[in-house]
Amino acid sequence: MEIIRTKVGFDNMFTVDCSGRSGGLALLWKKELNLTIVNHSRNFIDATINSVSSSPLWRYTGFYGCPKRHRHAESWDLLKQLSLNNSLPWILMGDFNDFLSHDENLGGATHPNRLIQGFWEAVNFSGLFDLTFNGYQFTWDKGIGTTNWVREKLDRILVNGRWLDRFGYARVESFEALVSDHLPLAVWPFPATRIRTNRKFKFENCWLKEASVET
Template identity: 45%
Template sequence: MGDFNDIRCPSEKIGRNPQLRWLMEGFNSAIESSGLSDVEIRGHKYTWDRDRGTQHWVKECLDRVLVSQSWLNLFEQAMVESVVTLVSDHLPIFMKPIPTSRHRRRAKFRFENLWIKEANCRMLVVESWSASRGASLISRLDSCSKALWDWGRKLTRDFQPNIDFCLKQMDAFINRSYHARHACLL
């Protein structure tokens, strides 16, 4: 995982001179002969840029995660995302290795602190606690945790579309900013 300072195909570069074919072929050959493969990066595809805001702006996919088939068998659901930053010419990449589950275990309840910020959280706890009035403390806690768990799973399912929407807005803002600055230079 990291900055390989090379690209695998012409579509991984925008701007300036095209990458030399023999360099791409050599990089691909090294990857293939090592038995490695790319893990797809979600988010911004181009993880490096130079001369942003000028007519010489170039963007490339230099950062990547390469894995073996045996690693991929252990972490089939692994996710890699680029993280937007304005302080570097590289976008950091974040990898979340999600182990492949061979058998399904019942997940433990975990209270997520971000739920406190949700308007419905308090109401859900009060309703669940009130509905189990007269039951033992353990039964009431079980009832409340189940209600929170079900509600929280639905809530977090909606996060990825919101994250994708925000990334698109940030990308649009960066492009508008570039075009505004570029127009001032003319």
């Protein structure tokens, strides 16, 4: 990861080691951000962020859901736990290994309703919303071009209402991946507040017809 950090031009990095050939997380950021690692485990990295100009804090969580079906409930419980006692604008990104609807799975075995329901309930309990993104929606596939082609939306972005209030003009996209079976997702968190411009006051004659207007 240190080699990758240098190649892509980031200044700082925090990693969670893999276990054998599975797992492993990394969070990279540039020096323009004041980023503090709050907590981490094999399944998440939790941080608070603001700019050098001392803008208000917001929260970022990189998330990796348990891939094995019999352990999905552990991911839901973790998501709920992370949502507790949070008052910050919050965004989570990562591979959740779960679906919010059957439309997010094409090919292969049908995903059990209980798993879709369980993930939906965890997202709802946490006060989060699925943030839509531009680009191809199925972020993972295998067997492309064959009769066994499977496409799934495993990677996604979840945000709470405070994050939407602050970054209402965020740009979100998926991109083609050349050497991975997962598509990368990118977010540009543009503030929701529009820049005010000075406008000349204009008086409308029709206002005189209103009974509440004094002349």
